[in-house]
Amino acid sequence: MAFAITINGTTHSVDVDGDTPLLWVLRDVLGMTGTKFGCGMALCGACTVHVDGAATRSCITTIDSVGAAKVMTIEAIGATPAGEKIQKAWLDHEVAQCGYCQSGQIMSASALLADNPRPTDKDIDDAMSGNICRCGTYVRIREAIKVAAQAHGKAGQP
Template identity: 80%
Template sequence: MATTIKVNGVDRAVDVDDDTPLLWVLRDVLGMTGTKFGCGVALCGACTVHVDGIATRSCITPVDSIGASEITTIEAIGATAAGASIQKAWLDREVVQCGYCQSGQIMSASALIASNPHPTDADIDEAMSGNICRCGTYVRIREAIKQVAQSNGQGG
């Protein structure tokens, strides 16, 4: 079924079944491969995108549930203040190891910073708890988020 979704500020017409997961629309139909497939059941966080600024697992989000919502992917997160800050901190703290989970990690972290510029450790734990990193870069992820929080004037 033909539908229009707004991705990274651009209306995109897609012709897919209503129950097609957003992940596959982004990757297979629109060719936006920055969002990764991990587990397919919303447990690992690799597929995280923003839907109206909220970190959302795209692997279980049917495209017909999007409606007029704005989807932001890793390809455009650097255009937001929170996303640019997180990406810079990721580089400063050398967070990335293999990199596979990092788009989802960055999307979750930037949603956290956008909604809570001064997260506590508990806030960070809660926001990042659904993101798995097989390489174990959790300490550097936390440091990067704290760097952004401190640059926002205070930190947790």
């Protein structure tokens, strides 16, 4: 079955079964490999993308459930005010070690800042709780989010 899906501002037509996970459409059909496969059960956060701005686990989100929603992946997150600040803070604080989880971490963090430009530690912990980092860089992740939030606020972005 053919589905029209808008990803990073571009509409794609994909011919897949309706129950195909969005993750596999992104990676296998469209060749967008920035979004990672981790657990396949929405437990690790590696596959996080934005669907209409909300952090969403693409491994359990079927293509037919996306409908007319707009999907954003790690490939385009730097073009958003929150995403740009997060990416800079990630580099400045040397968050990544192995890097495997980082696209999902960045997508969750940027959704948080887009929704809540001044998050508390609890807000950060709640928003990031579904993202696992096997290298254990959680302290640097939280610090980078705080720095990005400060930069985001100074830029006058909502």
